[in-house]
Amino acid sequence: MPSLALGIPGDASSAVLIGSLLILGFFPGPTLFEQQTEIVGGIFLVYLAATIALLLVGILFRATNYPLAPVVIGIILGPLLENNLRRALLISREGYWIFLDRPVAASILAINLLLLAGAGWIAWRRRQAWKAAQAEA
DSSP: OHHHHHSOOSSHHHHHHHHHHHHTTOOOSHHHHHHOHHHHHHHHHHHHHHHHHHHHHHHHHHHHTOOSHHHHHHHHHHHHHHHHHHHHHHHHOSGGGGGTSSHHHHHHHHHHHHHHHHHHHHHHHHHHHHHHHHHHO
16 A cells, blocks of 8 residues: 555565556556545455455465465466367367367377376275274274
8 A cells, every 4th residue: 555655666566556557547646545536445445355355265275274376376377278268169169079189189188087087086095094094993
């Protein structure tokens, strides 16, 4: 918020925020608070919502020992994957068979399916071993 009030970025993320506001035609500084109160209020509400969401999701991730890196990668790459999947399906007009049409694509898909099946099998074996250990105890 000092970056918005003074128009001077304190770190890289503040510089990106100020740059995006300048591109949109809003000039950070004291006049932003006077002339564009709805923008400043919206930014405050987004920060508040992000803080509450981070509190809830962070406590959930910490309680389940779930790593944060896959979530960040999913959030960043998910829209790119969805757009390119939609583009490939529109170009092919033949449905999902385009992903099995070429040998390289089919082999990559087969390797991914084998990796998923292997991970599921390992998880199932660990669960069975844990149940057996609990039954013996």
